[in-house]
Amino acid sequence: TTTTTTTTTTTRLPPTAEECASTWRREYESQTFLTRKSSLTSSSSSRNTRGKEGNWSTNNGDETSKTTHKGISIAWRNVSYTVAVGKKKKRTTKKVLDGMTGAAMPRHFIALMGPTGSGKTSLLNCLSGRIPKKDGTLTGEILVDGKERNEKIYRSRQVAYVMQEELLFPHLTVMETFMLHAKLRLPQSMDIEEKTRLVKSLISELGLKAVKDSKIGRPGGFPRGLSGGERKRANIGIEMVANPEALFLDEPTSGLDSFQAQNVVRALQDLAAHGRTVVCTIHQPRSSIFKLFDQLLLISEGKMLYIGDSEKAVEYFAKLSFKCPDLTNPADFFMDITSVDRRSEVAERNSRDRLHLFASKCEERELGENAVKLADSMNSSLFGGANASKDSKDRTKNRKDDDELMSEYQGRGANWFQQFVLLMDRSMREQKRNVIGIIVPIVIDVIYALILSALYRDLGKDQQGVQDRIGCLFFICLNVAYTSALPAINLFAGEKSVIGRERSSGAYSCSAYYISKYIAELPKLLPRLFFCALVYNVVGFREGAEYFWTFVSIIICEALAAQALGIFMAAALPVGAALALGPASITIFTLFGGIYLNVDSIPKGARWIKYIDFIYYAFSALAANEFGGDVKFTCFQGEVRCLENGREILELYSFENVKVGKQIGAQFGLQFGIQFLAFWCLKRGQETYMALNIPKENVKDDDEDATNTKNSSRKKRVIGV
Numbered sequence: 163t164t165t166t167t168t169t170t171t172t173t174r175l176p177p178t179a180e181e182c183a184s185t186w187r188r189e190y191e192s193q194t195f196l197t198r199k200s201s202l203t204s205s206s207s208s209r210n211t212r213g214k215e216g217n218w219s220t221n222n223g224d225e226t227s228k229t230t231h232k233g234i235s236i237a238w239r240n241v242s243y244t245v246a247v248g249k250k251k252k253r254t255t256k257k258v259l260d261g262m263t264g265a266a267m268p269r270h271f272i273a274l275m276g277p278t279g280s281g282k283t284s285l286l287n288c289l290s291g292r293i294p295k296k297d298g299t300l301t302g303e304i305l306v307d308g309k310e311r312n313e314k315i316y317r318s319r320q321v322a323y324v325m326q327e328e329l330l331f332p333h334l335t336v337m338e339t340f341m342l343h344a345k346l347r348l349p350q351s352m353d354i355e356e357k358t359r360l361v362k363s364l365i366s367e368l369g370l371k372a373v374k375d376s377k378i379g380r381p382g383g384f385p386r387g388l389s390g391g392e393r394k395r396a397n398i399g400i401e402m403v404a405n406p407e408a409l410f411l412d413e414p415t416s417g418l419d420s421f422q423a424q425n426v427v428r429a430l431q432d433l434a435a436h437g438r439t440v441v442c443t444i445h446q447p448r449s450s451i452f453k454l455f456d457q458l459l460l461i462s463e464g465k466m467l468y469i470g471d472s473e474k475a476v477e478y479f480a481k482l483s484f485k486c487p488d489l490t491n492p493a494d495f496f497m498d499i500t501s502v503d504r505r506s507e508v509a510e511r512n513s514r515d516r517l518h519l520f521a522s523k524c525e526e527r528e529l530g531e532n533a534v535k536l537a538d539s540m541n542s543s544l545f546g547g548a549n550a551s552k553d554s555k556d557r558t559k560n561r562k563d564d565d566e567l568m569s570e571y572q573g574r575g576a577n578w579f580q581q582f583v584l585l586m587d588r589s590m591r592e593q594k595r596n597v598i599g600i601i602v603p604i605v606i607d608v609i610y611a612l613i614l615s616a617l618y619r620d621l622g623k624d625q626q627g628v629q630d631r632i633g634c635l636f637f638i639c640l641n642v643a644y645t646s647a648l649p650a651i652n653l654f655a656g657e658k659s660v661i662g663r664e665r666s667s668g669a670y671s672c673s674a675y676y677i678s679k680y681i682a683e684l685p686k687l688l689p690r691l692f693f694c695a696l697v698y699n700v701v702g703f704r705e706g707a708e709y710f711w712t713f714v715s716i717i718i719c720e721a722l723a724a725q726a727l728g729i730f731m732a733a734a735l736p737v738g739a740a741l742a743l744g745p746a747s748i749t750i751f752t753l754f755g756g757i758y759l760n761v762d763s764i765p766k767g768a769r770w771i772k773y774i775d776f777i778y779y780a781f782s783a784l785a786a787n788e789f790g791g792d793v794k795f796t797c798f799q800g801e802v803r804c805l806e807n808g809r810e811i812l813e814l815y816s817f818e819n820v821k822v823g824k825q826i827g828a829q830f831g832l833q834f835g836i837q838f839l840a841f842w843c844l845k846r847g848q849e850t851y852m853a854l855n856i857p858k859e860n861v862k863d864d865d866e867d868a869t870n871t872k873n874s875s876r877k878k879r880v881i882g883v
Contacts, residue, residue, distance in 0.1 A: 233268025233437045234307050234320060234407040235537040236289060239530075241302030243284055243293065243464075258284045260464045262302070263530030265537035266408070266441050271434040272457035273472065274443045275493065277501040281464040282443045283412055289441060290410040291317040292666075295850040308541035317851070318668030321408040322401035326416055328393045329660040330378045331588065332385060333595040336396055337374045340365060340403055345584055346669045347404040347575050364402055367436075368395045368429050377595075384598065391422030395429050401667060402433070409433060411442035420448050427451050449491040460520075462500040467520040469529050482523060581674035589682035603649065603686065607693040610641050615700035623795050628805055632815075634701060635784045636757045639720065639777050642690075643748050646721040650683075650728030651744050655737040658844070665848055672845045680837065683725065690717055704788050712822060716783045719829040723776035724748075726836035734843040751775045756782055761816040776829055782817050783825035790822070 243259040258281050266272050266289070274282040287293045291313055293300050304311055306320065317323075330339065344357045352360075365374050370392060378396060379387015388396060394414060402409065414430065415423035427447070431454045434440040444451075458472035468475055476486045479499070486495040499516065503509040524530070576584060593599065618634045621627045661675060694714045703713065727747065731740040753759060754768070755777040764772065772778045789808030797804035805811050812818045 233439045235265060235267045235540055236408065236439065236441075237265040237305045237308075237534045237537040238289065239263050239303045239534060241285075241288055241300075241304065243281075243288060243298060243300050245296070245298040257464050258298075259288065262288075262461075262466050263534060264459060264466065264469045265533040266439050266457070267537055267540060268407075268437055268439050269434060270456045271431050271440045271454065272442075272459060273447075273452075273455040274441065274459050274461065275445075275496060275500075276461040277497060278445075280462045280500070282461050285459075285461060286410055286412060286441065286443050290321055290323045292323055292851050308538060313851075317666075319404070320406055321410060322404060322406040322667065324398050324401050324409065324411040324414065325663060326413045327659075328381075328397040329663045330393070330397065330400070331592055331657075331660065332378055332380045332383075332387060333592050334588065335375050335377055336365065336370055336388070336399075337361070338591070339378060339396065340399060342584060342588055343400050343403040343669060345576060346581060347667075350576065350580075360405075361403065364399055367432060368399045368402075369425065370395055370399065385595075389422065390418050391425050394418065394422075394426045398426075398429070404667065404669075406438070408439035408441070411440075413445060414442055415444060415447065415451070420451075423447070424451050424454075427454050446497050447493050449493065452491065452493045460496055460500055462517050462520075463502065463514075465517065465521040466530060467500055467517065467524055469524070469533050482519070575668070576670070578671060578674050581670040582678050585670060585675050585678040586682055589679055593682065593685070599653075603645070604689045604692075606645060607689045610645075611693045611696040614638070614697050618701045620700075621702045625795065625797060625803070625805065628795055628811060631703070631788060632757065632785070632811075634697075635788065636755065636781055638697065638717070639755065639780045639784065640748075640752060642717055642720050642780070643724045643751070643777055644745070646724035647728035647731075647744050647748060648741075650725045651732045651737075651740050654729045654732035655740060658732060661844070662848060672841070672848070676841045676844065687718055687721055690714075690721055693717075704793070709787055712787045712826075713784065715826055716780055716787065716822075716829075719826055719833065720776055720780035723779075723829055723833035723836065726833045726840060727776070730836050730840035730843065733840045733847065748777070751777045754778055756785075756815055756817070773828075774832065776832055779825045779829040779832065782815075782820045783822050783829070785812060785815060785817050786820045786822045786825070 241259055241262040242257060244255050244257050247254050247256045262285060274286055276282045284293070288300065289304065291311070306316060311320075334342070340361045341358065344361050345354075348357055348360070362371075362374075365371055373388055373392055377385055377387045378393065379385045381390065381393065387393075398409070398411065398414065409430070411430070414426055418426065427444075430440050430442065434456070452472065455472045457470065458468065458475050459466065460468040460475075468478060470478065475496070476492050479496075480486070484499055486492055500520070502513040502517070614634060614637070618630055621630050621634075657679075664670065665672060665675075691714065694710075694717055698710055698713055703709070728740075728744060731744045731747070734740075735743065750771075754764060754771045754775050756772075761772065761778075789811045791808060793808035795806060795808075795811075797806060805814065809818060812820070
């Protein structure tokens with residue numbers, strides 16, 4: 163008899179379609195509307211959470227507690243940006259921004275919308291202090307908390323700017339990337355535990371907790387890493403690590419599907435809800451994303467058409483007889499009515515008439531002035547005093563406040579040595595995890611070593627051996643030049659844009675990065691030792707340990723010089739031009755290397771080239787090392803030319819006066835010279851930004867007030883005496 167025991171288990175039935183829809187609706191509504199509600203109810207409780215140095219306020223008992231911020235209000239009046247168009251005689255000016263007035267306030271998420279080429283990105287760059295310093299003029303008035311902004315502190319400490327493109331190191335994890343920037347940018351007085359807690363808080367705030375230990379990766383490449391939306395949020399988080407009070411973003415949803423785009427915008431709304439001022443440009447968002455914005459600024463043809471509550475925008479245009487059709491996304495409707503239709507002259511004229519109407523109504527109803535007044539009233543209630551944007555005496559006082567602001571932000575970030583150590587650690591991590599970057603150069607060196615060993619093994623001491631030795635030495639010089647310069651171009655060109663972004667945010671100095679990168683690249687020379695050992699012994703070059711190590715020294719110095727040339731090309735030129743000119747320059751150096759053209763045969767006007775030719779230094783030094791001294795070669799009967807000793811061989815190539823040590827020293831000095839030029843190009847190539855020109859009448863009033871203040875203080879001193 164067999165007894166069977168049956169265990170009864172409870173299985174969960176799949177939910178019905180109605181239940182799934184109900185659950186999704188509840189989640190959607192809570193995610194969309196609760197954040198805005200919480201931001202409104204908590205606005206009064208977190209205004210004064212700004213600390214002396216960090217501005218962070220967290221619950222020490224909870225590592226992932228959200229941060230609260232004071233935020234800053236940014237008001238601008240009559241901001242205009244004009245650029246030069248055309249060349250020389252046909253040069254004209256174009257107004258990119260025309261008399262923009264408005265404000266962005268803490269706990270508000272403002273969207274800059276408009277058609278392509280409307281000027282929204284230029285306005286974003288203007289407000290963030292990142293208008294490129296080119297042929298153009300920027301005028302107007304921009305106040306931060308009712309005071310004139312300090313350009314340097316404002317750009318590097320008070321605000322963060324997130325570019326449209328995600329520029330990240332692919333082999334670092336999210337946590338490592340955030341911690342690196344926390345150590346670079348946060349105050350030195352904060353201990354590592356506090357910085358770690360704050361980074362975890364930010365990761366939680368951005369919804370990246372599940373992927374904090376994942377590599378960032380490359381989109382569509384190797385290594386695989388974060389998804390598109392996660393990369394966007396990581397890109398935002400890197401700038402938020404510095405704990406700015408305002409955040410500017412250029413098209414944060416570009417390249418994402420609608421779901422990932424909504425997740426990114428929700429994360430931004432959450433950042434605004436906890437005290438920050440958030441401003442972004444966005445191009446035609448879906449309706450659920452549009453509802454997440456508190457404020458809306460519409461711009462077209464450089465003119466402001468609307469600024470105010472996003473919820474009231476549809477009603478505002480309806481009063482102007484432009485009613486949004488039912489079941490239509492308001493963002494699509496706004497794009498339709500603010501775009502210029504250039505399909506025909508009549509359509510274009512009608513479009514411009516419509517834009518002129520919107521701009522005139524915006525000015526007539528003083529929408530921009532109302533926003534500025536609201537920001538002024540907020541500043542007055544928070545900081546006390548009269549309206550700073552209208553009172554010129556307050557501007558004079560604000561100049562003294564710059565010293566206080568400077569003292570508040572001084573001491574932030576790592577010093578030079580700390581930057582060097584942190585950047586060195588990042589470079590070493592990147593190299594160690596870049597398996598392809600490690601294996602491929604080793605494989606190439608092994609392949610070339612095996613080819614040379616097979617072709618030139620056991621060279622004799624006869625005249626044929628002389629020719630083979632010369633050919634092998636010159637091929638080694640060419641191999642080292644190409645395999646050192648081209649990888650350096652590829653590597654550095656990929657990092658240059660990342661370095662530019664990080665340096666523009668004030669993360670570290672150019673010298674700290676460059677020196678750390680130079681030292682971190684030195685371990686890549688180790689495979690050259692294997693190459694030299696295999697080739698030198700199998701081919702049968704000159705016997706003796708001193709000659710072998712001299713051979714190694716020459717190859718290492720040439721590799722350093724070629725690598726420096728590659729870095730210089732990448733730093734001075736765009737990627738495509740560097741990849742094209744790099745091999746071309748090596749080819750030119752090959753012509754003056756000493757084998758294709760005798761050194762004494764070079765025209766006088768071009769002889770200077772050999773002094774900057776690392777191939778010439780390497781080949782002449784290798785030849786002197788191989789054939790210098792008392793080296794004998796045999797000759798067979800009937801040979802036309804017989805080179806019996808090394809001196810005759812060196813005289814044939816005009817290398818009889820070459821000193822090996824001198825050539826090595828010259829090559830070593832040459833690579834330092836090229837490295838200095840590369841550093842100068844990198845430093846000079848950093849984007850510089852245009853300063854805001856305050857209208858002359860304002861400057862005149864400020865100067866008069868300052869003069870009156872000085873005179874009154876002198877009178878007081880006289881009375882005191």
